[in-house]
Amino acid sequence: MKENKIDYEKILKNLQETEFDNMSIKYWCNLSCNSITSLDTRIEVINEKILVKGEMFEIEGEARFCSKCNIQISDIVLDDLRLENAYNQYRKKHRLLMPEEITEIYKKYNLTAKGLAEILNFGDNTIYRYEKGALQDKVHDAFLKQISKPNNMLDHINNCKINISKKAEQKLRDKIEKLMIEDLKKMVDELVREMKKEEKYEMTQIGTPIYNKAEYSYIFNQQSIVAA
Numbered sequence: 001m002k003e004n005k006i007d008y009e010k011i012l013k014n015l016q017e018t019e020f021d022n023m024s025i026k027y028w029c030n031l032s033c034n035s036i037t038s039l040d041t042r043i044e045v046i047n048e049k050i051l052v053k054g055e056m057f058e059i060e061g062e063a064r065f066c067s068k069c070n071i072q073i074s075d076i077v078l079d080d081l082r083l084e085n086a087y088n089q090y091r092k093k094h095r096l097l098m099p100e101e102i103t104e105i106y107k108k109y110n111l112t113a114k115g116l117a118e119i120l121n122f123g124d125n126t127i128y129r130y131e132k133g134a135l136q137d138k139v140h141d142a143f144l145k146q147i148s149k150p151n152n153m154l155d156h157i158n159n160c161k162i163n164i165s166k167k168a169e170q171k172l173r174d175k176i177e178k179l180m181i182e183d184l185k186k187m188v189d190e191l192v193r194e195m196k197k198e199e200k201y202e203m204t205q206i207g208t209p210i211y212n213k214a215e216y217s218y219i220f221n222q223q224s225i226v227a228a
């Protein structure tokens with residue numbers, strides 16, 4: 001009986017050996033074909049169930065097949081895209097940040113992925129891995145959402161021991177201050193806009209002419225003259 005075990009070592013070795021031959025990438029069919037070019041393969045849309053942290057997600061995505069034996073073969077790009085699709089469904093369901101939102105957070109503070117990881121006491125590559133699509137830890141996600149607000153970031157650097165140079169810290173504090181002022185300005189603008197809206201409303205209320213009977217008959221007569 002043939003053993004149906006995935007040989008990760010072999011797959012990894014194959015991936016490492018993937019050659020670029022006049023833009024015709026070579027693939028490996030683990031049945032009999034061994035090395036084949038993209039001409040011997042085809043791409044099909046498949047429905048797949050992918051398990052993410054114990055939850056099943058049904059996704060639709062492209063996969064590569066060997067045209068000779070018709071079995072699905074590994075394609076590092078397509079396989080990743082399907083996994084990403086499942087991860088994004090998991091993120092949506094659990095209201096987790098999307099990878100690009102994580103990037104936005106560190107850019108907002110003029111930091112790098114590594115810089116933000118240092119400030120939050122995460123592992124050096126943690127933010128980098130998240131923005132490249134690795135599924136984030138739920139506690140990390142909540143923390144990231146919190147510090148995306150400048151006042152919370154300020155609280156964090158005021159109350160926690162962070163491992164960055166004095167100069168870097170000052171730069172961050174200046175940026176936080178700027179962001180807080182911007183947020184405040186936005187709030188004031190919004191408030192002024194709301195107030196103006198109400199003022200306008202009041203003005204139309206006051207501005208609505210209230211005529212007495214004599215005035216009405218006068219207007220009515222004027223209109224009749226115009227109409228005649």
Ligand SMILES: [Zn+2]
Pocket residue numbers: 029030031032033034066067068069070071
């Ligand atoms: Zn094959």
